[in-house]
Amino acid sequence: MRQVSADTDLVMHLETHHQSDNGVPLDDMALTRLARDAVQASGRCGPRVGALSMSVACVDVEQMRAENMRLRSVDAPTDVLSCGHYSDMADLRVTEITHVFLGEVILCYTYIVRYAQQDGIDPLKAFCTAFVHGVLHLTGLHHGVRMFRVQDEVVARFMHSGTK
Numbered sequence: 001m002r003q004v005s006a007d008t009d010l011v012m013h014l015e016t017h018h019q020s021d022n023g024v025p026l027d028d029m030a031l032t033r034l035a036r037d038a039v040q041a042s043g044r045c046g047p048r049v050g051a052l053s054m055s056v057a058c059v060d061v062e063q064m065r066a067e068n069m070r071l072r073s074v075d076a077p078t079d080v081l082s083c084g085h086y087s088d089m090a091d092l093r094v095t096e097i098t099h100v101f102l103g104e105v106i107l108c109y110t111y112i113v114r115y116a117q118q119d120g121i122d123p124l125k126a127f128c129t130a131f132v133h134g135v136l137h138l139t140g141l142h143h144g145v146r147m148f149r150v151q152d153e154v155v156a157r158f159m160h161s162g163t164k
Contacts, residue, residue, distance in 0.1 A: 011050060011051040011052070012032050012035055012036040012039070012051075012052050012053070012054075013051060013052065013053035013054075014028055014031055014032045014035060014053070014054060014055075014056055015053070015054075015055045015056070016028055016031065016055075016056045016057075016058070017055065017056070017057040017058070018057075018058045024058050024107070024109050024127065025109075025123065025124050025127050026124075026127070026128075026131075030158075031056060031131065033158070034128060034131060034132060034135070034154065034158055035052075035054065035056075035131075035135050036052075037154050037157060037158065038132045038135040038136055038139070038150070038151075038154045039052060039102075039135065039139055041150045041153060041154050042136055042139040042140075042141055042150060044139040044140050044141065045100075045139065050098045050099070051098060051099040051100070052099075052100050052101075052102055053099070053100070053101050053102070054101070054102045054103060054104065054105060054135070054138060055103070055104040055105070056104070056105050056106075056107070056131075057104060057105070057106045057107070058106075058107050058108075058109055059106060059107070059108055060108065060110060061077045061108060061110050061111055062077075063108075064077040064078060064081070064106065064108035064111060065077040067081055067106055068081060071083065077108055077111050078108065078111065079107070079108055079111050079112045079115060079126075079130045080105065080106065080107050080108075080112075080130040080131065080133055080134040081105070081106040081134070082103060082104070082105055082106075082134040082135075082137035082138050083103045083104045083106070084102065084103040084137065084138045084140070085100075085101050085102055085103040085138075102135075102138040102139070103138045105131060105134035105135060105138065106134075107127070107130060107131060107134070109127065112126050112127050112130050113126070113127075124159075125155065125159055128155045128158055128159065129151065129155050132151050132154050132155055133147075133151055136150060136151055
């Protein structure tokens with residue numbers, strides 16, 4: 001478990017599980033920074049929440065296919081899945097709880113790299129985009145203009161920070 005404080009009061013705890021032989025392009029510190037920025041940019045977390053935690057699993061293609069089947073009844077691998085702990089994120093805006101478990105983001109780095117190569121996208125940027133996408137789903141955002149705008153802004157900030 002990794003704990004990182006920012007220049008804000010929000011502390012992010014990340015528990016990572018690398019079940020795939022393929023390494024991920026970011027260390028836990030960078031993943032934590034990305035997750036914290038995504039949560040803050042989502043605007044979905046109230047001021048009383050001082051600490052958040054989530055689990056991040058990196059799996060191979062077959063494991064991702066199995067998870068996608070289990071969670072969504074889709075018999076195909078995908079790049080990212082999110083398993084949120086909250087059904088109504090309004091709870092996070094008004095909660096008295098100071099430490100909140102958001103849920104789990106499951107990533108398939110092999111599949112992300114395949115997408116990136118097919119689309120001519122930098123694999124690191126594709127990985128960051130998939131990860132942030134999963135985190136934003138944990139905050140309760142759904143596909144739409146706002147979600148994709150926040151996702152693009154968070155990834156752009158990270159890619160331009162020079163401290164990956």
